[in-house]
Amino acid sequence: MMLAACSVWLLLVCLVLYSRLKVAASAPTCTNGQAGCHVLSLANLFDRVIQHSARMHGISNDLHSEFELYFLPSKNQIGRVSRNCHTSTILTPNGKENAQRMAREELTEVILKLLVAWGDPLWHFHQSLAHNHEFSNFSSNKSLEMSDMVHELRKGVQKVIEKMKMLGIIGNSLGGLGSSESLLAPVSAEWRLMKDYDLLYCFRRDSSKIQNYLKILKCRIVPEHGC
Amino acid sequence: MADVFSPGLLLMLMMSSLDWLSTPGSAFLFDRDQAKSAPLEPHFTECVSRDLETFRCWWSPGSFQNLSSPGALRVFYLRKDSPLSEWKECPEYNHLNRECFFDTSHTSVWLPYCMQLRSQNNVTYFNEEDCFTVENIVRPDPPVSLNWTLLKVSPSGLSYDVMVSWEPPPSADVRGGWMRIQYEVQYRDRNTTNWEALEMQPHTQQTIYGLQIGIEYEVHIRCRMQAFTKFGEFSDSIFMQVTEIPSTDFTAPLTLILIFGTVGILIVIMLIVISQQQRLMMILLPPVPAPKIKGIDSDLLKKGKLEELNFILNGGSIGGLQTFSPDFYQDEPWVEFIEVDEEEADSREKEDDQASDTQKLLAPPQPISDHRTIRCSETFRHPEEVFDHGSCYSADRLEEDSKVQMDAPPPGQAGDKESSTEFAERTPALDRCRAPPVQTQTGTPQTWVNTDFYTQVSNVMPSGGVVLSPGQQLRTQESTPASEHGAQTKGKQRDESGDMDGQRQKEPQFHLLVVDPEGSGYTTESNCWQNSTPSNSPNPGAGYQTIPPPPVEIKPAASADANRLPYILPDSPQLVAPVADYTVVQELDTHHSLLLDPTPIQSPPPCPSQPPLKTQIPVEYITPDLLGNLLP
Numbered sequence: 139m140m141l142a143a144c145s146v147w148l149l150l151v152c153l154v155l156y157s158r159l160k161v162a163a164s165a166p167t168c169t170n171g172q173a174g175c176h177v178l179s180l181a182n183l184f185d186r187v188i189q190h191s192a193r194m195h196g197i198s199n200d201l202h203s204e205f206e207l208y209f210l211p212s213k214n215q216i217g218r219v220s221r222n223c224h225t226s227t228i229l230t231p232n233g234k235e236n237a238q239r240m241a242r243e244e245l246t247e248v249i250l251k252l253l254v255a256w257g258d259p260l261w262h263f264h265q266s267l268a269h270n271h272e273f274s275n276f277s278s279n280k281s282l283e284m285s286d287m288v289h290e291l292r293k294g295v296q297k298v299i300e301k302m303k304m305l306g307i308i309g310n311s312l313g314g315l316g317s318s319e320s321l322l323a324p325v326s327a328e329w330r331l332m333k334d335y336d337l338l339y340c341f342r343r344d345s346s347k348i349q350n351y352l353k354i355l356k357c358r359i360v361p362e363h364g365c
Numbered sequence: 366m367a368d369v370f371s372p373g374l375l376l377m378l379m380m381s382s383l384d385w386l387s388t389p390g391s392a393f394l395f396d397r398d399q400a401k402s403a404p405l406e407p408h409f410t411e412c413v414s415r416d417l418e419t420f421r422c423w424w425s426p427g428s429f430q431n432l433s434s435p436g437a438l439r440v441f442y443l444r445k446d447s448p449l450s451e452w453k454e455c456p457e458y459n460h461l462n463r464e465c466f467f468d469t470s471h472t473s474v475w476l477p478y479c480m481q482l483r484s485q486n487n488v489t490y491f492n493e494e495d496c497f498t499v500e501n502i503v504r505p506d507p508p509v510s511l512n513w514t515l516l517k518v519s520p521s522g523l524s525y526d527v528m529v530s531w532e533p534p535p536s537a538d539v540r541g542g543w544m545r546i547q548y549e550v551q552y553r554d555r556n557t558t559n560w561e562a563l564e565m566q567p568h569t570q571q572t573i574y575g576l577q578i579g580i581e582y583e584v585h586i587r588c589r590m591q592a593f594t595k596f597g598e599f600s601d602s603i604f605m606q607v608t609e610i611p612s613t614d615f616t617a618p619l620t621l622i623l624i625f626g627t628v629g630i631l632i633v634i635m636l637i638v639i640s641q642q643q644r645l646m647m648i649l650l651p652p653v654p655a656p657k658i659k660g661i662d663s664d665l666l667k668k669g670k671l672e673e674l675n676f677i678l679n680g681g682s683i684g685g686l687q688t689f690s691p692d693f694y695q696d697e698p699w700v701e702f703i704e705v706d707e708e709e710a711d712s713r714e715k716e717d718d719q720a721s722d723t724q725k726l727l728a729p730p731q732p733i734s735d736h737r738t739i740r741c742s743e744t745f746r747h748p749e750e751v752f753d754h755g756s757c758y759s760a761d762r763l764e765e766d767s768k769v770q771m772d773a774p775p776p777g778q779a780g781d782k783e784s785s786t787e788f789a790e791r792t793p794a795l796d797r798c799r800a801p802p803v804q805t806q807t808g809t810p811q812t813w814v815n816t817d818f819y820t821q822v823s824n825v826m827p828s829g830g831v832v833l834s835p836g837q838q839l840r841t842q843e844s845t846p847a848s849e850h851g852a853q854t855k856g857k858q859r860d861e862s863g864d865m866d867g868q869r870q871k872e873p874q875f876h877l878l879v880v881d882p883e884g885s886g887y888t889t890e891s892n893c894w895q896n897s898t899p900s901n902s903p904n905p906g907a908g909y910q911t912i913p914p915p916p917v918e919i920k921p922a923a924s925a926d927a928n929r930l931p932y933i934l935p936d937s938p939q940l941v942a943p944v945a946d947y948t949v950v951q952e953l954d955t956h957h958s959l960l961l962d963p964t965p966i967q968s969p970p971p972c973p974s975q976p977p978l979k980t981q982i983p984v985e986y987i988t989p990d991l992l993g994n995l996l997p
Contacts, residue, residue, distance in 0.1 A: 192545065196592040203594075232446070232473035234418050234543045343475050346500055346592070350474075353542030365540050 180301050184356040187294045191352055194287040195345035201280050202338045223340035225255050230347055237354050243308050246299055249351050252344050253292040260285040263337050284341075291348070307359055404428045407438050407482045407490045414503045415597075416536045417544055417590075419472050422455075422465045422480055432484055435460035441481040444473060452481060474499045505546050505588045506534030507600035508569070513584065515607060516572065522617070524577055525607050529584055530570040531600070545591040552584040555604065567591065581606040822950075825959055 178186075228251050231237035237245065264281040267273045302308045357365035405427035414420035424440065426433040440455035442465075455465035465480075479496040483489050508531040516526040529550060537544045550571045551560040563571060576582055585602040589595060638645060824832030951960040 192591055199592050199594075230475065232476055233469060234474075234538065234541070235469065237543075238541070343498065343500075347475055349545070349592075350543065353545065357540070357542035365542050 180298070180305060180307075181356070181360040181362075183294070183298050183301055184352070184360060187291065187298055188349065188352050188356060190287065190291050190294060191345065191349040194284065194291060195342070195349050197280055197284050197287065198338065198342040198345045201277060201284065202342045204277060204280075205335050205338050223336075223343070224259070225252060225340065225344055228252060228255065231351075234354075237351060238358070242302075242355065242358065245351055245355055246295075246302075246308060249295055249348055249355075250292070250299070252348055253288060253295060256288050256341060256344060257285075257292065259337060260288050260341065263334060266334065295352075302359070407432055407484070408492060409480050409482070409495050412478075412480065412495075412497060412502050414472070414499050415506055415534075416538065417474060417500060417503050418469045418538075420467050420499055420502060422467075424463050424465070424482055426463075437485060438490075439483045439485075440465045441483055442467075443479040443481070444471075445477045445479070446473060472499060500590070501593065502595065503544075503590050503593060504595045505544065505590060505597040506536045507598050508533055508548060508586050508588060509535065509600070511584065511586065511600060511603045513603060513605045518578070518607070522578065522609065524575050527573045527576055527582075527605060528570060529573060529586075529603075531586055533569060534588065534597070546588045547591050548586055548588045549596070550584065550586050551599075552582050555581045555583050565589075576605075576607070578607050578609055822959065822961075 228248065230248055230252075231240050231245075240248075260281070264278065264285045267278045267281045299308070303310060353365075407424060407426045407429060410423045410425050412420055412422040422440065422442075424438065426438060432438050440458070441452040442455065443452045444450055456468065456471045457466040458464075459466060475498060477496050477498050479491075479493070481489060481491045481495075510532040511529065512531070513527050513529045516528050518525045531548075533539045533546055537546055539546055545567065547565040547567050548569070548571070549565050550563045550573070552563075552573060553560045563573070573584075582605050583602045584605065585599045587596050587599045589597060821834045822831050823834035826832065954960055
């Protein structure tokens with residue numbers, strides 16, 4: 139009697155797990171809105187992306203303040219730093235009106251450019267932190283996390299762009315990943331000259347930009363879900 | 366790429382920077398202690414943005430009071446949007462507050478701003494630390510429209526939960542997504558000074574748990590940009606207080622009353638049960654009736670007084686159980702008590718085991734040599750009883766008038782007994798009453814073997830006598846007693862004693878017991894006595910013993926007629942041979958005659974109309990006609 143009950147229970151558990159696995163396995167294949175797929179809505183995608191960018195910005199802020207504690211520059215180096223950010227060449231709206239006035243495609247392109255521009259520098263930043271024994275493990279872990287997050291955020295934004303293209307919200311004027319990277323090719327060399335602190339400062343600023351732009355975009359495209 | 370900081374330099378910088386815990390962008394909060402020693406030059410106190418679209422800067426003349434007048438100092442700013450930017454003057458002054466306001470057109474987010482003060486003399490007071498980016502100086506306005514709602518009061522009525530809700534600051538463009546604000550709720554007991562801070566969260570409502578009833582609480586909220594460090598100011602406080610709700614007071618005593626009530630009822634029930642335990646036990650578990658032995662006190666048994674019990678059971682006294690019998694068994698005539706002495710029991714075992722009960726019971730009292738005393742006591746309540754279960758001889762019989770006895774054992778019994786004819790002999794009859802047990806005892810006891818108590822009525826005399834037939838084993842001998850009877854009839858006057866003796870030695874005689882069909886069929890001692898007294902008088906009815914009244918009539922009549930027999934001899938070859946031991950009484954006549962089954966060999970059918978032959982007499986029954994025929 140007990141054995142039978144246990145076997146039935148195990149069978150049920152296995153069936154449930156198998157069904158779950160099937161669902162999970164089928165998710166990647168479902169990209170073009172096939173019937174029966176569990177497809178995320180655009181608003182949901184936006185929310186996820188925005189949360190991700192917020193977290194990324196938080197980490198960058200923490201790292202920057204940590205750097206300021208340990209490597210406090212004698213003076214506020216804002217003025218000095220601003221000239222050295224490698225992403226300064228990217229035209230970004232500096233105000234709310236400018237951002238709201240900007241077209242969706244342009245805004246989306248800006249976001250994508252920023253994310254692409256920061257992929258490699260952060261990776262190298264992490265490498266330098268890891269090799270430098272003066273930094274704590276906490277900083278090194280955060281830099282690694284930051285680097286990973288930039289990559290994932292870029293993938294997420296690309297998915298959002300695809301979704302928007304599919305829904306017809308934006309046109310196909312946006313180039314693919316390759317074109318974005320090609321745009322940033324001449325910029326990519328400058329970041330090697332930057333110091334770690336400046337890198338952090340610049341990235342902190344850019345992550346704030348990304349977060350703001352994404353929020354504006356979401357509230358402009360899908361405003362009904364909590365803007 | 367990265368500067369290499371030696372560990373020593375790092376340590377030095379760390380040591381020196383402990384006082385320089387300035388937030389990024391907050392260039393105006395550097396250490397003032399150093400400035401106090403030196404004359405304080407004009408500087409900016411703070412630059413704040415409330416909505417990430419505009420910002421303001423305030424300055425102070427410092428210790429230079431001559432520059433405190435409005436317009437003495439001018440503000441210049443530099444927005445580094447390109448390497449070729451220039452210093453520009455403040456777009457909007459507010460000299461009352463010494464404030465410079467930058468509107469949206471002059472505000473650029475994510476671009477560094479540097480501020481500068483210039484006096485009339487073109488003396489520039491510039492601090493490089495006064496550079497910032499707008500997003501880093503944002504301090505959102507406090508939320509508005511705070512209110513609270515009671516969520517739930519705890520069952521104990523001591524604490525409650527509250528939901529506080531508010532609106533985001535109107536200046537912050539939260540709806541457009543331009544600003545993402547986090548809120549921090551703080552509350553405290555109004556009488557205390559320490560605030561309780563809850564965790565930051567971006568939603569516009571918050572639940573506060575575990576507030577105490579009766580205490581007034583104060584709540585205020587502040588907010589800041591997500592992932593930024595500068596908080597806005599606190600909102601206006603709201604006060605909340607929940608007084609005791611009377612409904613809770615109502616329910617609590619009610620439950621208490623219920624609990625105490627049930628406990629009290631339980632206690633009362635327990636008391637009742639304990640006090641009435643005996644009666645309840647009787648009702649619930651009625652006692653099983655135990656067997657009651659009359660004469661034995663059950664209490665004796667309970668008390669374990671076995672000695673008394675044994676005394677009672679064994680009949681230590683002569684009375685023993687006997688004494689109880691008349692009292693306890695008044696209603697049960699069939700009960701008879703048999704007393705047996707212990708000696709008797711022992712001696713009896715030595716006897717022949719095949720001795721029948723009759724023999725045992727009828728064993729006459731021995732002479733002096735034999736100490737055997739057999740005492741039988743019979744109690745007959747109804748004189749109509751015909752058969753007795755056991756006839757006993759008792760030496761005390763004469764004295765016991767109350768007891769009725771069957772004087773003679775059935776004819777099938779020992780041959781030592783006299784024949785029925787001898788009953789007419791008075792003296793020997795008397796002796797027979799007494800002595801026969803002795804005499805019979807001297808005889809061969811073997812004749813007692815296999816004798817029955819019961820006999821068979823073969824014929825009924827008109828006079829009322831009953832002819833008994835012997836037992837089965839004595840059928841062959843019946844002819845001789847018949848002849849003897851005939852001899853007796855002829856010589857009924859003979860010496861009974863001699864005949865008796867002779868007959869004694871002959872085949873075993875049988876006694877005829879005559880039972881009066883009308884009255885009591887028992888011969889009593891009085892009969893015996895009476896018959897014995899007129900020993901010499903001719904008594905035609907000597908062959909049998911009858912109840913005095915009827916035979917008195919018949920006897921003188923019978924004596925005249927030699928043929929008239931006091932009894933009718935049955936035609937033995939006709940009647941005796943085929944007759945079985947017992948005859949079934951078919952029915953009782955109205956005249957109390959026994960109607961017996963007709964025998965197959967019976968040649969003469971019973972004809973009451975026929976004149977009764979002397980030799981042929983219907984034996985089945987005798988009707989009054991027959992009686993008349995029979996009688997002379």
